[in-house]
Every structure is written in C-alpha cells, then in structure tokens.
Amino acid sequence: MFKVKVFVTLRESVLDPQGVAVKGALHSLSFAEVQDVRIGKYMELTIDRTVSDLDAMVKEMCEKLLANVVIEDYRYEVEEVVAQ
Amino acid sequence: MFKVKVFVTLRESVLDPQGVAVKGALHSLSFAEVQDVRIGKYMELTIDRTVSDLDAMVKEMCEKLLANVVIEDYRYEVEEVVAQ
Numbered sequence: 433m434f435k436v437k438v439f440v441t442l443r444e445s446v447l448d449p450q451g452v453a454v455k456g457a458l459h460s461l462s463f464a465e466v467q468d469v470r471i472g473k474y475m476e477l478t479i480d481r482t483v484s485d486l487d488a489m490v491k492e493m494c495e496k497l498l499a500n501v502v503i504e505d506y507r508y509e510v511e512e513v514v515a516q
Numbered sequence: 517m518f519k520v521k522v523f524v525t526l527r528e529s530v531l532d533p534q535g536v537a538v539k540g541a542l543h544s545l546s547f548a549e550v551q552d553v554r555i556g557k558y559m560e561l562t563i564d565r566t567v568s569d570l571d572a573m574v575k576e577m578c579e580k581l582l583a584n585v586v587i588e589d590y591r592y593e594v595e596e597v598v599a600q
Contacts, residue, residue: 433551439558454559454581463577467517468562474523475538478552493547497538 433513434479436490440499440506441472473498478513486510518563519595520574524583525556557582562597570594 442448451469458466475498483489490508499506526532535553542550559582567573574592583590 441558441560451559457581458577461577461580463573465564465567465573466561466577467564468560470560472558472560474525474556474558475535476525476552476554476556477550480549480551483549489547489549493542493545493550496545497541 435511436477438475438508517597520561522559522592524590
C-alpha cells in the first residue's frame with residue numbers, strides 16, 4: 433500500500449480570510465509574535481499497491497477533485513507502507 | 517523569522533465523514549484503488565524570531581486554539597527563514 437500525503441494551500445496572491453481570523457485569535461490570546469497565518473488542507477490517501485503510475489494518478493486526483501488549481505497549489509509526498 | 521507548519525489530523529479512532537465523502541467522490545471518478553481518505557488541516561504560521569521558546573509557544577497555540585486535542589492530533593515542523 434501507498435500512503436500519499438497531499439497538501440493543498442491557497443496561492444500566495446489569494447487572500448486568506450480564515451488565516452487572518454486565526455491570526456487575530458492568536459493575537460488576542462497574547463501570541464503577538466505571530467506575523468502571518470495561512471490555512472490549507474491536508475489529506476492522507478491510502479492507495480492500493482496495484483497502481484502502475486502513482487504519480488500520474490495522484491496528479492489527476494488533485495487536479496480533478498482535491499485542489500482548485502485556479503486559486504490553490506498542491507504538493508504531495510508518497511510513503512510505501514509495508515504490511516506488518 | 518520562523519515558518520512553522522502545523523498538521524492537525526483526526527485521531528485514528530474518530531470517524532471522518534468528510535474523508536468518506538471524498539473517497540466516494542474519487543471512486544465515482546474511477547479512482548477505485550483509493551482505499552481510505554482522512555482529511556486534516558494544514559497551517560503555515562510565520563513567527564517573529566524574537567521568541568525565546570518556540571516549541572513551548574507552538575504547543576500552547578495548538579492546544580489552546582489550533583487543534584481540539586480531544587479528537588485531534590497535531591504535529592509540526594519548524595523552518596528558519598533567512599531574510600533575502
């Protein structure tokens with residue numbers, strides 16, 4: 433099995449109101465040193481080992497469903513899981 | 517400056533209906549090899565370099581605001597950003 437970790441983040445040029453809200457909340461909890469917060473999504477997919485081209489598959493999943501490539505960037509890491 | 521990447525995930529024992537929905541959507545897009553999907557949150561914090569104990573600060577922020585430790589786990593990575 434493969435464990436694929438997908439990180440989806442808003443592009444730098446896109447405003448992140450959720451991040452601004454979290455930054456405000458951290459400031460009001462006296463964490464004044466926080467200068468910026470950006471919020472993204474994190475997904476862990478477990479994928480069958482029979483897949484021939486994992487990279488192509490993950491890219492297609494990200495572009496079709498997991499990320500909105502107009503306003504979001506994605507990156508991913510693949511780990512091979514050995515059955516115990 | 518420090519760039520702290522925080523990953524918040526639901527604990528293994530907690531049901532993840534959003535993950536189940538995404539898995540269903542991937543299956544209907546013919547990605548049948550996807551066996552499981554878990555959804556989490558990803559946050560990038562930019563923190564001032566004047567902080568003395570960054571680890572303690574990040575843990576406190578996670579436990580007070582960023583993660584619900586009853587049902588979620590968190591982990592984080594710290595990168596030092598050098599001004600250009």
